[in-house]
Amino acid sequence: MAAFAAFSNRARQARHDRRARNRAATPATRTLISNVALNRARGKITYRIVLTLVIVVFTLVFIGPMYFLFTDAVKPTQEVIQTPPTLYPHSVDLGNFGDAWSRLDVGKMLWNTIYYAIGALAFQIVFDVAAAYSLSKLRPVLGNVVLFLMLATLMIPVTVLVVPQYVTVANMPFFHWNLIGTPEAIWLPSVANAFNIFLLKRFFDSIPAEYVDAAAVDGASAFATLWRIIMPMSRPILAVVSIFSLVAVWKDFLWPLLVEYGYTPTRETLNVGIWQAQVGVPENLLIAASAIAAVPTILFFLVFQRNIMSGLTAGGIRG
Amino acid sequence: MANVVTSVARRALAPPPVGGKRRKALLPRARRNGTAWGFLIGAVLAFSFFSWYPIVREVLMSFQKPVYGGGNTWAGWGNYVRIFRDPTFWQAWRNTVEFTVLALVIGYLVPFAVAILLNELRHARGYLRIIVYLPVMLPPASALLLFVYFYNPQYGLFDDVLHFLHLPTSQWVFQPGTGFISTAMVSVVIASTWMNMGSATLIYLAALQNIPGELYEAAELEGAGIFRRIRHVTIPQTRLILVLLLMLQVVATMQMFIESFVLTNGGGGVGNNTLSVVMLIYQYAFAMSGASNYNSASALGVVLLLVLALFSGGFLWATRERD
Numbered sequence: 001m002a003a004f005a006a007f008s009n010r011a012r013q014a015r016h017d018r019r020a021r022n023r024a025a026t027p028a029t030r031t032l033i034s035n036v037a038l039n040r041a042r043g044k045i046t047y048r049i050v051l052t053l054v055i056v057v058f059t060l061v062f063i064g065p066m067y068f069l070f071t072d073a074v075k076p077t078q079e080v081i082q083t084p085p086t087l088y089p090h091s092v093d094l095g096n097f098g099d100a101w102s103r104l105d106v107g108k109m110l111w112n113t114i115y116y117a118i119g120a121l122a123f124q125i126v127f128d129v130a131a132a133y134s135l136s137k138l139r140p141v142l143g144n145v146v147l148f149l150m151l152a153t154l155m156i157p158v159t160v161l162v163v164p165q166y167v168t169v170a171n172m173p174f175f176h177w178n179l180i181g182t183p184e185a186i187w188l189p190s191v192a193n194a195f196n197i198f199l200l201k202r203f204f205d206s207i208p209a210e211y212v213d214a215a216a217v218d219g220a221s222a223f224a225t226l227w228r229i230i231m232p233m234s235r236p237i238l239a240v241v242s243i244f245s246l247v248a249v250w251k252d253f254l255w256p257l258l259v260e261y262g263y264t265p266t267r268e269t270l271n272v273g274i275w276q277a278q279v280g281v282p283e284n285l286l287i288a289a290s291a292i293a294a295v296p297t298i299l300f301f302l303v304f305q306r307n308i309m310s311g312l313t314a315g316g317i318r319g
Numbered sequence: 320m321a322n323v324v325t326s327v328a329r330r331a332l333a334p335p336p337v338g339g340k341r342r343k344a345l346l347p348r349a350r351r352n353g354t355a356w357g358f359l360i361g362a363v364l365a366f367s368f369f370s371w372y373p374i375v376r377e378v379l380m381s382f383q384k385p386v387y388g389g390g391n392t393w394a395g396w397g398n399y400v401r402i403f404r405d406p407t408f409w410q411a412w413r414n415t416v417e418f419t420v421l422a423l424v425i426g427y428l429v430p431f432a433v434a435i436l437l438n439e440l441r442h443a444r445g446y447l448r449i450i451v452y453l454p455v456m457l458p459p460a461s462a463l464l465l466f467v468y469f470y471n472p473q474y475g476l477f478d479d480v481l482h483f484l485h486l487p488t489s490q491w492v493f494q495p496g497t498g499f500i501s502t503a504m505v506s507v508v509i510a511s512t513w514m515n516m517g518s519a520t521l522i523y524l525a526a527l528q529n530i531p532g533e534l535y536e537a538a539e540l541e542g543a544g545i546f547r548r549i550r551h552v553t554i555p556q557t558r559l560i561l562v563l564l565l566m567l568q569v570v571a572t573m574q575m576f577i578e579s580f581v582l583t584n585g586g587g588g589v590g591n592n593t594l595s596v597v598m599l600i601y602q603y604a605f606a607m608s609g610a611s612n613y614n615s616a617s618a619l620g621v622v623l624l625l626v627l628a629l630f631s632g633g634f635l636w637a638t639r640e641r642d
Binding site for chain 2: 030031032033034038047050051054055058059061062063065066068069072080081082084085126127128130131133134135138139140141143146149150153155156157158159160161162163164165166167168169172173188189191192194197222226247250251253254258270271272274275278279283286287290291293294297298300301302305308309312
């Protein structure tokens with residue numbers, strides 16, 4: 001009981017802190033240039049100029065390309081490839097989205113990607129959380145050796161191993177399953193993610209042993225402790241791990257290209273499918289398909305923006 | 320309250336104090352270990368099949384060759400000799416180093432400069448952070464196809480801009496030539512930086528916000544200008560992150576694949592001038608119809624692994640804390 005009270009107090013405190021932080025728009029501590037310098041007449045003018053320049057240039061550089069992604073998607077083919085280009089669509093052809101959707105089978109690819117991503121997320125949450133919990137709180141014999149071997153794989157760059165991984169997935173040792181072309185070819189390898197284990201274990205380590213002990217006194221099994229004590233307390237890190245895992249599947253290219261490429265009906269992810277459509281599909285349809293592919297991620301980002309950004313910095317560093 | 324609970328729990332969990340037989344203590348311990356391994360086993364199996372075994376297997380495969388009719392036999396250094404004799408191997412390494420260096424000059428310094436700039440602004444911070452990070456969230460193929468379209472020599476936007484400014488137009492990624500700073504590779508680096516720089520920028524921003532303001536105050540009182548403050552306060556204070564990201568970035572850029580693969584539609588550019596090592600692994604293993612060779616590809620993978628391991632090890636050694 002004390003555990004839950006302490007937890008809800010902490011959550012309230014965290015919410016309070018976050019609100020307070022949001023209210024203070026300007027940094028509390030001084031930065032490179034002091035507020036005093038900026039409040040001088042010359043400072044004010046320079047600051048205004050720099051601010052305007054930064055906003056204009058950054059908008060052009062980062063939003064500009066995306067502007068063309070969405071405007072070119074509705075231009076007819078001739079207008080897309082005409083020189084000089086039109087800055088805005090002179091004739092709007094919304095049918096491009098429909099054409100791209102049916103010709104490239106975007107709907108199927110979108111569904112595939114979501115299916116792979118959610119499945120990989122489920123596998124990672126189940127097995128990586130269980131493993132991190134075991135390594136952090138249950139501490140089995142040889143646990144430290146296993147942890148070391150897992151973390152050691154962080155040193156091995158992923159792309160280097162594509163060939164033996166591919167050969168293994170095509171013919172699993174002992175089982176002799178061929179996973180190529182199945183969703184498991186993406187789901188199962190995603191569990192072997194040392195970074196998840198590291199993040200989760202570090203977070204679980206920070207949960208005081210008192211909570212686990214108290215649960216044990218109340219007769220909770222190891223699973224009940226994980227499910228009812230540890231998991232509810234770990235929501236922030238679970239959010240970080242979930243976002244990383246969804247984004248990873250969404251953005252992966254080489255692995256899905258190897259294991260899900262060339263089936264009818266298509267089993268490709270959006271990322272691979274769009275690349276593959278590069279040949280023989282008119283430019284405007286390709287751009288329309290890219291635009292459709294970009295929309296879910298942009299929405300996802302705008303909704304989970306705060307979690308993603310804090311996860312990026314607080315959850316550790318990932319290139 | 321919590322303390323009482325804990326001490327009770329400790330007593331309940333502690334092995335019985337009676338000396339007696341050790342068997343009695345062994346059984347619960349075995350059961351606890353069983354439970355713990357039950358939780359661990361899924362991840363251990365996944366690591367065994369998809370991480371640990373492939374690592375071993377890559378080394379084994381690099382010393383094997385297939386036998387006609389099935390099976391493998393030892394090949395000694397044969398695969399290594401074969402890839403070292405392949406001129407494309409050296410070309411791919413040269414390109415990869417070129418990409419890494421260019422990506423460092425552009426992709427490493429630009430995010431840091433952008434972070435310093437954004438940290439000084441008192442307005443529109445949220446907006447700027449979001450738009451800098453937005454390209455990172457796009458599916459890479461979408462982002463790169465956009466650049467394919469911008470770079471297109473016939474109707475691409477970039478050439479139109481150059482034309483409008485009365486500058487000579489370019490073939491961009493398909494510009495022939497293999498000088499150390501080739502137009503083709505710079506084009507790849509530009510696209511790569513655009514779509515990747517957001518994460519580094521945000522990590523730097525977080526690091527900058529942890530610098531104590533008094534340091535800048537003190538430096539300013541001693542008469543240090545903006546650049547000397549950056550040199551003597553900002554950089555030393557963020558050194559750890561700078562060094563770590565430098566290493567991660569080099570390791571990541573050495574594995575460049577999708578950028579060149581999509582921009583050149585899998586080809587590797589004119590005369591392979593943007594072909595990277597990972598692309599060559601892909602070509603050896605999967606793209607040479609009929610002649611695909613997992614063993615040569617494994618040998619190349621081992622070489623890349625060794626180079627990256629040597630680099631990371633050497634880098635960590637060279638930048639270790641010396642006190």
